[in-house]
Amino acid sequence: MRASPKNVTGNQLSMNTAILREVSSSIGRCELTHIAREPIAIDVARAQHRSYERLLISLGCSVVLLPEEPELPDAVFVEDTAVVLPELAIITRPGVPSRRPETASIAVTLARYRRLAQIEVPGTIDGGDVLVAGKTLFIGETRRSNSQAIEQVTGLLHPLGYAVRTVPVNGCLHLKSAVTLCGPDLLLVNPAWVDPARFGGRSIIEVDPAESHAANALLLNGGIIYPAAFPRTRKLLRARGLNVHDIDLSELAKAEGAVTCCSLIVET
Ligand code: CIR
Numbered sequence: 315m316r317a318s319p320k321n322v323t324g325n326q327l328s329m330n331t332a333i334l335r336e337v338s339s340s341i342g343r344c345e346l347t348h349i350a351r352e353p354i355a356i357d358v359a360r361a362q363h364r365s366y367e368r369l370l371i372s373l374g375c376s377v378v379l380l381p382e383e384p385e386l387p388d389a390v391f392v393e394d395t396a397v398v399l400p401e402l403a404i405i406t407r408p409g410v411p412s413r414r415p416e417t418a419s420i421a422v423t424l425a426r427y428r429r430l431a432q433i434e435v436p437g438t439i440d441g442g443d444v445l446v447a448g449k450t451l452f453i454g455e456t457r458r459s460n461s462q463a464i465e466q467v468t469g470l471l472h473p474l475g476y477a478v479r480t481v482p483v484n485g486c487l488h489l490k491s492a493v494t495l496c497g498p499d500l501l502l503v504n505p506a507w508v509d510p511a512r513f514g515g516r517s518i519i520e521v522d523p524a525e526s527h528a529a530n531a532l533l534l535n536g537g538i539i540y541p542a543a544f545p546r547t548r549k550l551l552r553a554r555g556l557n558v559h560d561i562d563l564s565e566l567a568k569a570e571g572a573v574t575c576c577s578l579i580v581e582t
Contacts, residue, residue, distance in 0.1 A: 332375040333423055333578040336382040337363050337390045344387040344569040345410050347487050352568045359565035366561055366576055373534050378423060386416050391575040394440040395420040398580050401474050403428035409438040409458025427580045431470050437463030442488030442575060447495060450477045454489025481512045490574050495533045496556055504529040519554060522546035530572035539573050
């Protein structure tokens, strides 16, 4: 655990905990679905990941950095291993077999903060398919997340007052490749991959059409962590008055990852 900021009286500040995992040396063998394989410069990927960690700390997160999993190429993308809510954490069963062993160490870590539930066979779901908007969970219907898992999530969360809505996704890996939260009721959406009408009642910002991967932002403490790779959409976000913190994760993008994928945020 990295040192947590203290206030002037030396007391611990109340903050979010961000769970991260170091980039695996085997990341070059990652799963890829919608993009072509390119060489990944591991040193650059690790340096970018450290910048991401520093940015989270500067925004008030206490970071728990797990060691790399050398034999699990995609293990840096911890978002897919769990859905963390105030009441409990659901450990996922990732959609591709190569990623299933990633959940064991995440469960041990999350057990410090939350009661745990587990998605069981034959359910499969990736955390990247789950968008939590208050007491509503939008879950993407993708190759990674099936109806059995969605039923299990619904069964776990209905008694806690959550509504679960499924959302068709076309052309990208996860729901959160196509839509993320930029504010409590504000969504950043790529309408080519997901129908904005599915999120009724919420305000929408559409990505610039030239930047198809630009819909993934990480909302944190009222600002958003956002990839430097999408200047046109960033301009739209700033024009809406959003506090945008740039990050360059271009090497991890070659593994089909983005800004939400690299952390699990636990409100503590
Ligand atoms: C995969 O295909 O599973 C990884 N290469 C990328 C996962 C990115 N995770 C995410 O969008 N939540």
